[in-house]
Amino acid sequence: MTTPTADNYLAATGVRRLEPATTKIFEGAFSLLHCHVTGEPTYRGVFAVLMFPIRFPNRYISLWYTDDRDKIREIGVIADLAAFPAETQTLVRRTLMKHYHEQTITRIHEVRLEYGLLFFRVETTTGPAEFMMPWRHDRAEDFGANGKVLLDVSDNRFIIPDVLALPPSDKQRLTSYIYW
Numbered sequence: 001m002t003t004p005t006a007d008n009y010l011a012a013t014g015v016r017r018l019e020p021a022t023t024k025i026f027e028g029a030f031s032l033l034h035c036h037v038t039g040e041p042t043y044r045g046v047f048a049v050l051m052f053p054i055r056f057p058n059r060y061i062s063l064w065y066t067d068d069r070d071k072i073r074e075i076g077v078i079a080d081l082a083a084f085p086a087e088t089q090t091l092v093r094r095t096l097m098k099h100y101h102e103q104t105i106t107r108i109h110e111v112r113l114e115y116g117l118l119f120f121r122v123e124t125t126t127g128p129a130e131f132m133m134p135w136r137h138d139r140a141e142d143f144g145a146n147g148k149v150l151l152d153v154s155d156n157r158f159i160i161p162d163v164l165a166l167p168p169s170d171k172q173r174l175t176s177y178i179y180w
Contacts, residue, residue, distance in 0.1 A: 018078050
């Protein structure tokens with residue numbers, strides 16, 4: 001019996017894998033992302049979706065477009081963005097940033113629970129921020145060995161790269177409510 005791999009899963013589901021040798025991603029008119037796969041017409045107005053945004057932020061990126069009948073269609077999946085040229089990586093990351101709001105938390109000044117929601121007052125790498133998230137286990141996910149990703153009510157991501165690196169008082173504020 002063979003060990004399942006990501007390639008086997010992609011092939012088994014009928015999802016096309018986009019490779020640098022056959023896929024060109026470029027910026028077109030109005031700064032829209034375009035994608036050309038060898039032997040096919042150019043797909044215009046392409047957008048990217050992270051299939052596993054927390055576990056694999058640079059892998060398994062699905063590219064989509066809207067066809068002439070206003071139906072959203074998948075072009076294929078980039079299994080590893082690092083395999084593509086640097087310019088392509090920049091373009092794909094730029095389009096992802098339009099769809100995903102993500103901040104890195106450096107300090108936690110306050111966490112309070114009201115009406116089943118956690119209200120956060122934090123410091124991020126871009127300055128002070130406030131957000132709220134439902135107090136549920138599915139809204140705080142592991143990130144690396146000691147980190148957490150907090151998903152707010154709008155599915156924006158607030159990343160704590162290493163909970164253990166927070167000042168003790170900040171860590172206590174967080175783990176009083178997020179203890180899983």
